[in-house]
Amino acid sequence: KQEVTQIPAALSVPEGENLVLNCSFTDSAIYNLQWFRQDPGKGLTSLLLIQSSQREQTSGRLNASLDKSSGRSTLYIAASQPGDSATYLCAVYQAGTALIFGKGTTLSVSS
Amino acid sequence: GAVVSQHPSRVICKSGTSVKIECRSLDFQATTMFWYRQFPKQSLMLMATSNEGSKATYEQGVEKDKFLINHASLTLSTLTVTSAHPEDSSFYICSAPDSQKLFFGSGTQLSVL
Numbered sequence: 001k002q003e004v005t006q007i008p009a010a011l012s013v014p015e016g017e018n019l020v021l022n023c024s025f026t027d028s029a030i031y032n033l034q035w036f037r038q039d040p041g042k043g044l045t046s047l048l049l050i051q052s053s054q055r056e057q058t059s060g061r062l063n064a065s066l067d068k069s070s071g072r073s074t075l076y077i078a079a080s081q082p083g084d085s086a087t088y089l090c091a092v093y094q095a096g097t098a099l100i101f102g103k104g105t106t107l108s109v110s111s
Numbered sequence: 112g113a114v115v116s117q118h119p120s121r122v123i124c125k126s127g128t129s130v131k132i133e134c135r136s137l138d139f140q141a142t143t144m145f146w147y148r149q150f151p152k153q154s155l156m157l158m159a160t161s162n163e164g165s166k167a168t169y170e171q172g173v174e175k176d177k178f179l180i181n182h183a184s185l186t187l188s189t190l191t192v193t194s195a196h197p198e199d200s201s202f203y204i205c206s207a208p209d210s211q212k213l214f215f216g217s218g219t220q221l222s223v224l
Contacts, residue, residue, distance in 0.1 A: 004154075010132040032212075033208070043204055043217035089155070098206065099213050105156040 002027045005100035006090055013080055014110050021075040021105045023090030028068050035064050035075045036089040038104065048075070074108065080109045113139045113209040117216025124195055125224055130217045132190045134205030140185035141207035147177075149202040158203075161188040195223045 003026045013019055018069045023033070023034045036044040048064040050073070056065040063076040077084060089107045091099040114137040124130055134144055142163045147155040159180055160168045167180035177199075179191040188207075192199055204218040 034213075039222050041202065041218075046213045046215075049212065089154075093213065098147075098157045098160060099155075100157075101147075101155040103152075 002030075002092060002094060002097075002100045004092055004100050006088075006101035006105050008105055009103065010106045010108070012108045012110065015081060017080050017109075018076070018078050019080055019107070021077070021107070022089050022091075023073040023102055024111070025071045025073075025100075027094070028071050030068065030092045030094050032093050033064075033073050034091050034093070034099070035062075035073075036072060038087045041085075047088075050085055065092075066094065075089050075097055077107075080107075082109050082111045085109050113137075113214045115205065115207050115214045117205055117219060120217055121222075123222045125152045126196050127194055128209045128211075129202065130192045130195055130206075130221060132192075132203055132221075134188045134190070135184045136207045136214075138210075138216050139207075139209045141188075141209070144182060144188040144205055145206045145213070146180065146188075146190050147204045147205065147206070148206060155204065158190075158208070187193060192221065195221070197223045199215070199223050 005024045007022045007041045034049045035047045039048040050057050050066040066073045086103040092103045116135045144161045146158045148158050149155045158173045161180045161182035163182045169175045182188040200223045206213045206215045
C-alpha cells in the first residue's frame with residue numbers, strides 16, 4: 001500500500017530564505033507526483049506536477065524534483081515571502097487510484 | 112485547465128440533520144469522482160470513489176450508510192452526510208480526473224453543532 005511521508009511537519013523561516021520541503025513515497029510505480037498548496041480551511045491549489053518520466057519542474061520561485069527510483073521528491077522555494085505561508089501537500093497518482101497524500105508541511109514565513 | 116465546482120463552501124448544521132455536498136465537473140465529463148475528508152492537522156484521506164451509473168466504492172472504515180454518494184450524471188456527484196454528528200465535522204473535498212490529472216473542488220467545511 002502506497003504511503004506518502006512529508007518532512008518536516010512544520011517549518012518557520014524569515015523572509016528571503018530559500019527552503020526545501022521533502023516528500024517520500026513507498027511504491028515507485030506512480031504516474032505522477034503533485035505538489036499542492038492549501039490555505040487554512042480552503043481547497044487545494046496545484047503548484048507543480050511531475051510526470052514519472054520527468055526529473056523536475058519549475059514555476060517561478062518553485063522547483064520540484066522527482067527521483068522515482070528512490071521514492072523521493074523535493075519542493076524548493078526560493079526567496080520565501082510571507083505570502084508563501086501555507087500548508088504544502090505532496091501527492092502521488094497511481095493507476096486506477098485516487099491521489100495519495102502526505103500529511104503536509106506547514107510553512108510560516110515571517111517578515 | 113479543467114474546473115471542478117464544489118458547493119457549499121461552508122455549512123453549519125445541527126446534530127442529526129443531513130447535509131448534501133455537490134461536486135460538478137464544469138468543462139469535462141467524469142465517470143469517476145473522488146471524495147476526500149481532512150480532519151485538522153491530518154492529511155487528506157480518500158473516503159470513497161463515486162462511479163457514474165453504479166455504486167460508489169468506499170474505503171475501509173467509511174460507513175456507506177452514513178455517507179451517501181450519488182453519481183447520477185457524467186458531471187455531477189453528490190455526497191450526503193446523513194444524521195450528522197459533531198465528529199463528522201471536517202473538511203470535505205472532491206476531485207475528478209481528466210487526462211491523468213486530478214482537479215479539485217474548493218472544498219466544504221462542515222461544522223456540526
